[in-house]
Amino acid sequence: MRAIWKGTIAFGFVSVPVRVFSATEEHNVPLHQVHDADGGRIRYQRRCEVCGEVVDYDHIDKDYDDGERTVVLTRDELGSLPSERSREIDVLSFVPSEQIDPILLDRTYFLEADPASRKPYALLLKALESTDRTAVARFALWQRTRLAALRARGDMLTVQTLLWPDEVRDPGELEGRKGARVSAKELEMAKSLVESYAEDFDPDAVTDDYQVELRKLVEAKLSKGETLDTAETFGETEDGESADVVPLMEALRRSVEAARSKRKAS
Numbered sequence: 001m002r003a004i005w006k007g008t009i010a011f012g013f014v015s016v017p018v019r020v021f022s023a024t025e026e027h028n029v030p031l032h033q034v035h036d037a038d039g040g041r042i043r044y045q046r047r048c049e050v051c052g053e054v055v056d057y058d059h060i061d062k063d064y065d066d067g068e069r070t071v072v073l074t075r076d077e078l079g080s081l082p083s084e085r086s087r088e089i090d091v092l093s094f095v096p097s098e099q100i101d102p103i104l105l106d107r108t109y110f111l112e113a114d115p116a117s118r119k120p121y122a123l124l125l126k127a128l129e130s131t132d133r134t135a136v137a138r139f140a141l142w143q144r145t146r147l148a149a150l151r152a153r154g155d156m157l158t159v160q161t162l163l164w165p166d167e168v169r170d171p172g173e174l175e176g177r178k179g180a181r182v183s184a185k186e187l188e189m190a191k192s193l194v195e196s197y198a199e200d201f202d203p204d205a206v207t208d209d210y211q212v213e214l215r216k217l218v219e220a221k222l223s224k225g226e227t228l229d230t231a232e233t234f235g236e237t238e239d240g241e242s243a244d245v246v247p248l249m250e251a252l253r254r255s256v257e258a259a260r261s262k263r264k265a266s
Contacts (some may be wrong), residue, residue: 001021001022001110002021003019003020003021003112004020004021004022004109005019005020005109005141006018006019006020006087007020007086007087007088007089007139008087008088008089009088009089009091009111009124009137009150009157010088010089010090010091011091011124011135014120014124015117015120016113016114016117016120016121016124017113017114017116017117018089018111018112018113018114018117018121018157019111019112019114020109020110020111020112020141020159021109021110021111021112022107022109022110023107023108023109023110023158024107024108027208027211028211029211029214029215029218046060061073061074061075062078078143086139086140088139089137089138089139089148089150089159090137090138090139091135091136091137091150092136092137092138093135093136094128094131094133094134094135094136095133095134095136096132096133096134097132097133097134097151099134100134100149100162103163103168104147104162104163104165104168105149105160105162105163106160106161106162106163107160107161108158108159108160108161109158109159109160109161110156110157110158111150111156111157111158111159112156113157121157124157125152125155125156125157126152128150128151128152128157129152134149134150134151135149135150135151136148136149136150137149137150137159139159141161146161146162147161147162147163147164148160148161148162149162185249186248186249186252189249189252189253189256190252192252192256193252193255193256193259196256196259196260196263197259213234216233216234217230217233217234220233
C-alpha cells in the first residue's frame with residue numbers, strides 16, 4: 001500500500017507521527033465505455049474553450065465565478081492556505097462512540113505508526129479501546145478541512161472522514177411513518193420476525209451477486225463471442241406478474257414461519 005498523507009496526531013501535548021493509507025478498495029469488474037457502432041473507446045479530454053487545445057492537468061487552475069466577477073486561483077495560491085499547509089490531525093474531543101451518527105460517515109483510512117513513535121500510538125489506541133470513546137478530529141486533506149472520527153480497530157488506528165452537518169440533507173419534505181398506525185399485535189409479530197432473523201453480523205456471508213453475474217457474463221462472452229445465449233448462461237428469468245396483495249398480519253405470520261423453518265433446516 002502507498003501512503004496518501006503524512007502527518008501527526010496531536011492531542012494535548014502528545015504528538016504521534018503517522019502515515020495515512022486508504023482502508024478500502026472497490027472490487028467491481030472494470031468496464032470501459034465504447035462506441036456501439038465500432039467498439040472504439042470513448043475518452044474524455046480536458047479541452048480549453050478559448051484555444052481549443054487539450055490541456056494537461058499540470059496546467060489547470062481553478063476559478064470562482066459569482067455571476068458578475070471571476071477570479072482565478074492558482075495551485076500555489078490554494079496550497080498557501082494555512083489549513084492546507086497543516087500536517088496535524090488535531091483531536092478536538094473524545095466522545096461516546098454511539099454519538100457518531102452513521103449518516104455522517106464517509107471514507108475510512110488506516111493510520112500507521114512511525115517506527116519511532118509506536119508507544120504513544122499504542123497508548124492512544126488502548127485509551128480509545130478501554131474508554132469506548134471516539135476521538136473527534138480535524139485535518140486538511142485534498143484541499144478540504146475534514147471532520148473525522150479517530151477509532152481503534154484491532155491493532156490499528158483508523159480515521160473516518162465525516163460529512164459536515166450542513167452536507168446532510170433535511171428529509172423534512174419526505175414522508176416516513178407519518179399518518180401510519182401500528183397495532184400492538186402487529187408490532188409483536190414484527191418483533192418476532194426480527195428475532196427470527198437475528199444473528200451476528202457477518203459481511204463475508206453475503207455475496208455481491210451483480211459482480212458475480214457480471215464476471216460470469218464476461219467469461220461467457222470471451223468464450224462464445226456473439227453466439228452467447230444469456231438464457232442458457234443464466235437460466236430463464238420470469239418477468240413476474242404482480243403478486244396477490246396479502247394482508248400485513250398474514251404476511252408477517254408467513255414470514256416468521258418461513259424464517260423459523262429455514263433456521264431449523266440449517
